[in-house]
Amino acid sequence: MTSPTTGRTSPHPTRRALLGAGAALGASVPLIAARTLPAAAADQGSAHADRSARAALHFLQQVTDAYATKGPRLAQSYDDSRLGDIGFVYDNALTCMALLAAGDRARARAVGDALLLVQDRDPTGDGRLRQAYHVATFAKPGTAPVPGNEYGFTGTAVGDMAWTGLALAQLAHATGHAPYRRGLLRIARWIVDRARSTSGLGGFTFGETAGLEGHKSTEHNIDLYALFRLVARVTGEPSWLEHAEHARAFVRAVWNAEDGFFWTGSDDGATINKAAHQRPLDVQTWSWLSIGEQRHAGCLDWARTTLATTDTPLRTNSSLRGSYAVSGVGFSSGTLSTDVTVRVGGQEWNPKPDDGAVWFEGTAQLALALHRRNAPDDRARARILLEEIRSGQDRLGATQTFHQKRVTGGVVAASSPLDTGFGFDYSQDLHVGATSWYLFAAMRSNPFRF
Structure with missing residues (x-):
């Protein structure tokens, strides 16, 4: 998940710059169109769950329309206080797919068209996208999309490209619109031409982000396994499956069989x-x-137990107040072992973290993964996690704005300042990425699959 630090001048401000260093979306997907009830909410017999999912969808719609209501447009990733009008392509790919899964094809296509636009107008002309763009430039006719230059968001990471490709693949599959297929192929070819590796652990390298070109991310290779399989489906060209297997071989190579998790x-x-x-x-x-190999299914148990956390108002540096506490999971082992006396990444503009902060985006991911694994008690655990996210949706971020407009129904990135362990933080800021993952989980919609 690409996420900025609190600071505005960090040379390596996002997770995607650091991780290596350290039709519909499927027959099982319930839609949330104007009047339909999400199956996940119906199964729980909870009117609150239904209202919550609708509110999350409405939040994504409001943010997508915050700067313009017509034409190609991107969504601002966080509320106004964090990075202003910056929209990360990863967050926008999620927003696009969540809108599409929920039945809002018009807005999904508006975001997808904006992703094609920034791809087409990149000065390299080679099919790449940058890490993030200024959303406001899309509201000015005749103005070229502007990357987040002042924040250093000009690199191109394979993970960001893969998620953009996943969004375009879903749009191509759902609409049959040829430009989405062409944009998807440009992304896939860029990745193969510039990031495929036959040395070391194999797999695919990080991309073209200064200082990280030779790094390899497990996350990126997981993304690519799904991407190349969808490319093969969209194009009818089975040769792409070999690239998917090349990515999967890397993921298998970084499996920690002794402890049951991926490095x-x-x-x-x-x-x-x-x-x-x-x-x-x-x-x-x-x-x-993405891959779903049964022999690795225990990684979800490692995640739900080892990274489990509860944030309460009495914790050091907690942002919670009164009697409200919330449970979920942290970003990584670094979240739970952070030094709460030191600012994240050692940067003066970053907050001092709370080592019990809940990462809502990851909590939603875990809920969805557990539900789809469906081992004994998995669905009960998933329901509990979703209820924790809904409690945060109800209580946190209520006064925050996008383009000076108050929006409702969103999910904040974290319950309190959270040290990821990779040199950047999440905080209690409304986030389209966290909200999209919550909506995926509420609808049981897997963005890696058709």
């Missing part, structure tokens, strides 16, 4: 990064949603 990746492309504070949640959840 985060490799700093040099050949040696596994086994840093104690960099054992992340999402490579566990995404591995199940």
